[in-house]
Amino acid sequence: MDIFLQQLINGLVLGAIYALVALGYTMVYGILGLINFAHGEVVMIGAMVALSVIQMLVASGIALPGPVIAALGLLAAMPVCMALGYGIERVAYRPLRGAPRLAALITAIGMSILLQNAAMIIWGRQYHSFPALLPATPHQFAGATINDLQIFIVLLAAAAMLVLLYLVHRTRLGRAMRATSENPEIAGLMGVNINTVISITFVVGSALAAVAGVMISAYYGVAHYFMGFMLGLKAFTAAVLGGIGNLAGAMLGGLLLGIIESLGAGYIGDLTGGFLGSHYQDVFAFLVLILVLVFRPSGLLGERVAERS
Amino acid sequence: MPSLLDRWQQLKRDRRVVWAAYIALALLLVALPFVTDWAFGRTWVRIAAFVLLYVMLALGLNIVVGYAGLLDLGYVAFFAVGAYFYALLASPHFDVHLPFWLLLPLGAAFACVFGVLLGAPTLRLRGDYLAIVTLGFGEIIRIFLVNLNAPVNITNGPQGINLIDPVRLGDFSLAQTHSLLGASFPAVYNYYYLFLVLTLAVVFVSLRLEDSRIGRAWVAIREDEVAAAATGINTRNVKLLAFAMGASFGGVSGGLFSGFQGFVSPESFTIIESVMILCMVVLGGMGHIPGVILGTVLLVVLPEALRHLGPWQQALFGRVLADPADLRLLVFGLALILVMMLRPSGLWPSSTRRREFAAKGEEARHGKQSVYDAAR
Numbered sequence: 001m002d003i004f005l006q007q008l009i010n011g012l013v014l015g016a017i018y019a020l021v022a023l024g025y026t027m028v029y030g031i032l033g034l035i036n037f038a039h040g041e042v043v044m045i046g047a048m049v050a051l052s053v054i055q056m057l058v059a060s061g062i063a064l065p066g067p068v069i070a071a072l073g074l075l076a077a078m079p080v081c082m083a084l085g086y087g088i089e090r091v092a093y094r095p096l097r098g099a100p101r102l103a104a105l106i107t108a109i110g111m112s113i114l115l116q117n118a119a120m121i122i123w124g125r126q127y128h129s130f131p132a133l134l135p136a137t138p139h140q141f142a143g144a145t146i147n148d149l150q151i152f153i154v155l156l157a158a159a160a161m162l163v164l165l166y167l168v169h170r171t172r173l174g175r176a177m178r179a180t181s182e183n184p185e186i187a188g189l190m191g192v193n194i195n196t197v198i199s200i201t202f203v204v205g206s207a208l209a210a211v212a213g214v215m216i217s218a219y220y221g222v223a224h225y226f227m228g229f230m231l232g233l234k235a236f237t238a239a240v241l242g243g244i245g246n247l248a249g250a251m252l253g254g255l256l257l258g259i260i261e262s263l264g265a266g267y268i269g270d271l272t273g274g275f276l277g278s279h280y281q282d283v284f285a286f287l288v289l290i291l292v293l294v295f296r297p298s299g300l301l302g303e304r305v306a307e308r309s
Numbered sequence: 310m311p312s313l314l315d316r317w318q319q320l321k322r323d324r325r326v327v328w329a330a331y332i333a334l335a336l337l338l339v340a341l342p343f344v345t346d347w348a349f350g351r352t353w354v355r356i357a358a359f360v361l362l363y364v365m366l367a368l369g370l371n372i373v374v375g376y377a378g379l380l381d382l383g384y385v386a387f388f389a390v391g392a393y394f395y396a397l398l399a400s401p402h403f404d405v406h407l408p409f410w411l412l413l414p415l416g417a418a419f420a421c422v423f424g425v426l427l428g429a430p431t432l433r434l435r436g437d438y439l440a441i442v443t444l445g446f447g448e449i450i451r452i453f454l455v456n457l458n459a460p461v462n463i464t465n466g467p468q469g470i471n472l473i474d475p476v477r478l479g480d481f482s483l484a485q486t487h488s489l490l491g492a493s494f495p496a497v498y499n500y501y502y503l504f505l506v507l508t509l510a511v512v513f514v515s516l517r518l519e520d521s522r523i524g525r526a527w528v529a530i531r532e533d534e535v536a537a538a539a540t541g542i543n544t545r546n547v548k549l550l551a552f553a554m555g556a557s558f559g560g561v562s563g564g565l566f567s568g569f570q571g572f573v574s575p576e577s578f579t580i581i582e583s584v585m586i587l588c589m590v591v592l593g594g595m596g597h598i599p600g601v602i603l604g605t606v607l608l609v610v611l612p613e614a615l616r617h618l619g620p621w622q623q624a625l626f627g628r629v630l631a632d633p634a635d636l637r638l639l640v641f642g643l644a645l646i647l648v649m650m651l652r653p654s655g656l657w658p659s660s661t662r663r664r665e666f667a668a669k670g671e672e673a674r675h676g677k678q679s680v681y682d683a684a685r
Contacts, residue, residue, distance in 0.1 A: 035437050095650050102380065103653035105440070106591050109584050110645030117639035229580075233444070240441060283452050286445030293442050294430045 002143030007266040008259060009141075013150045013219065015258020016157035020212035021235030022242070022250040023164060024205030030181040030245035031201055033101070037108035038088055040232020041115035042081050042206050046213030047223045048123050050077040051130055058131060066133035070218065077210040084115075085206025086199055094195070112229070119225040127224045130217040153215050160211055161251055164204070168247060177201060181245065230282070234261075237289040243302020252300060260284055338505060342498045354497045358569065360609045361504035362562055365511045367589040367605045368598065369558025372515070374587065375596030376524060377551035378531030380440040382583050383427070383447025387420045387556040389454060389578035391563020393464060394419050396573045399474040402465060409476045413564050420560025421553045423450075428552030432545055447583050454575040469574025476503065476568040483568075500569050507565070511558060515598055518554075527551055528596075592648055594655030603657050608641075615640055 021043055028036045050073035057069050064072075092111050096104045136147045168174035179187040180197045188194050216231065217223040234257065242253025265281040292299065320326050345353040366388060373381045394416040398407045407415075431442050458466030475484030475496070483499040494502075518524045526547045529537035538544045567573050585608060593604025615636065648656065 029437075033437075035441070092646055092650075096653065099649070099653040101437070102374075102591055102595070103649045105380070105437070106588060107646050107649045109588070110642045110649065112642070113581075113584075113638055114642030114646065117636075117642060121636070121639065233448070233580075236441065237445070240438070279456050280452065283449050286449050289445045290430065290442050293434055293438055297434060297438060 003266065004263075005142055005144040007262045009144055009146050009150065011259035011262035012255065013153050013258070014262060015238075015255035016154045017212050017216050017219070017254075018231075018235050018238045018258050019251045019254025020157050020160060020208045020215070021231060022238040022254045023161070023247060024209050025232075025236045026239040026242070026244055026247060026250040027177075027201050027205050029239070031177070031184070031198055032093065032097075032104075034093065034104050035108060035236065036088075036093075036202075036205075037105070037232070038092075038111040038115055039205065039209060040228035040230075040235070041112050041119070042084055042088075042209040042228070043213040043216070043231055044119060044223075044225065044228030045084060045115065046077040046081045046206075046210030047130075047217040047227065048119060048128075048213075048225070049080045050074055050210070050214045051128055051217065051223050052123075053077070054131060054133065066135070070133040070214070074211065074214045077214055078207050081206040081210035081213075082203045085202040085209070089199055089202040094198075112232075116225060116229070123225055125225065127222050130221050130223050132218075132221065134218065149219065153219060156211065156215070160208060164208065165247065167204070173197075173200065234285045237285050240289060240299055241292050243299025246299070246301050249299055249301035256300075257285060257288065260288055342501050343492075351495075351497065354501060356609065356613055358497060358501045358504050360606055361501070361508045362566060362569070363586070363589065363605045363609050364508050364602055365504075365562040365565075366559060366586050367593075367601050368511050368515050369555045369562070370586050371555075371590050371596065371598070371601045372518065372527070372558070373551050373555035374590050375601065376519070376527035376531065377548060378527075379548065379551060380437070380587075381443045381552075381555070382440045382580070382587060383443035383445070383450075384555070384559060384586050385578045385580075385583040386427070386447040386450040387423060387559030388563040388566070388582070388586075389450055389575075390420045390423050390556075391416045391560030392567045392573045392577070393454065393470070393563075394560070395564035395567035396470040396473050397463075399568070400470055401472050402470050406474055409474075409478060409568065413561060416564040417557040417560040420563065421557040424552040424554075424556025424559075425549060427556075428549045432548050444580060444583070447578075448580060451575050451578050451580075454578065464575075467575060469572060469576070471572050473567050473571045473573065475571065476500070476565070504565065504569075507561070511561075512598060512602075519598070523547065523550060531596075588645060592645070592655060594658035597655070597657060597659035600655055600657035600659065604655070607656075611644070612638070612641060 021039065024039045024042070025036060028034060028039070050070075053076040054069055054073040057064065057072060088111055092107050093104065096107055134149045134152060136149045138145045138147045139151075166174075168177060176187070176192045176197050177200070179190065179192055180194055184194050187197075212231075213228075217227070235254065238253040238257040239250045240253070241257055242249025242251070244250075261281055261284050264284040268280055341357055342354045345357055366384075369387075370381060370384045373379050373384070395412050397403060398405050398412055398415075399409075400406075427443065427446050431439055434442060454464050455467050457464040458468075464470070475482055477483065481487075483503060484496045486496065487494045487499065526537065526542045529540065529542060530544055530547060534544055566577075589605040589608045590601050591604070592608065593602065594600025
């Protein structure tokens, strides 16, 4: 039981991060119908920028408490990612809005390769260790351990999601975003500036990506130029699992995927009599994805969008 | 006064000119290893052989993406299946050494089975969803290749499989230097000619498929699946056939890759590789064989040529600012974005497709492109 609970907690933390990234995918897909392949790279850039700022602050010798340094790193990463998200949309996706979908997808892939390699040139090929700035005091909880960092990640992710939900469902801007995702042409006729709304969607998604990037590198203690790719794929899986285009779905999908992954990795050894081990963790995300798409292509909370070709 | 374009059209209609062009092309392809070896060195003969290998792969994917319009982002899985099939059955790993002529068709059939395995559950999906599922499938295959070394060692894990038998046709080993008519043919040359023959076969099959009943059924499905079904096409079977066909091309290239390299490891079969092959197809012009070949040549040769970025930087700035190995993928990503922006239908699209795009642009200019297009 305690192993089960432990894996559940680990999965929840991982899932909270997946959910934040998945929101970025789902928002863009909801409006443009485009898989923004470069979103995972935005997460990575967020982590890298935060890391650089943190390293600078630590090296400068100013005696600041750990959490403050981490917060400053995050505050630096967010505007950079927001600008990056805006730039990606403006430069690469906007000119292709009327083009065939495949052209847009290839552009997104090209953008992803471009950002990855730019990051590799700037920050190098090596794995960077992310300093442990936040206290990791373990707490015993019904036979399982949960530490401060994990609690903090879950709380921060929840707060970010609440802010997003408020933005989308309670503000004028949110109404414009929902209208645009429903039907851009009609929304435009009703006086919504579609270009602004799409830009803001990218900016908001990128801000969430920055948060997720700092979280994941703080959680695992490493940052690497290639970290965004797999994370992005999994987050997209989470978005599809929940029903793409649906905010609550992305959150649910992220949490579920995190939990499935960590439970799967924890139990696969026992289930297969030691034939398959926990290094098959990555298989679960894709297995789940295939199963969901085959049996319920619209995702858990999604409407019938799979018919869109 | 006849414009240059008119003269070009006239030339294209002249039988003699067309034949002369074909013969010149054939001579060029036959002489290519000698010319490149003499001009650029042996490495470039190897690169030429790789170009041919990738042409086979890209034409296989072209069936799935270009003809049938099914976006497959995990195509490298079939390449991997073919490569490992050959590697396992012709290496000291299991101490099995089956002959090449048996392994090639068997590998194609084996990859074909995987194609159907992937195709069957995913046929209902369209567009981006299919892309993501195929991507996941490709990744699952790779993860299994990395991890199937314990407790039973099947794939030898991340180390991969070494000492794979070179391709032998009877007593004729391609790995040895042969001499014919006073010219010597080192191993790379032999592989180049083998690949050339097989590539021509693949091009021929693709050409014949394009105009066949099946080929037209694929195009019909690509353009409008509902309409295609309404005209009596069994869309499920025809789509499965596209997957199976594409996969078997991938399997053949995989087997050749194994024999050529003598070594396979999971590292050669990452998502990036799938993406590259897709880019070859799309960049050149989906569904158009000359376009796909052009795209492949560019994408294989360009990264190799970009290795020279180091000396150029030296000449321009006096020192090497960024490692050329790092820069070349950066430039590659940039090139992808630019080409898609400037020529969304590819560098060399088929004439029908070009007309379609022109017509669409015309409609848009006259404001005819209505809400329906966006809402679809």
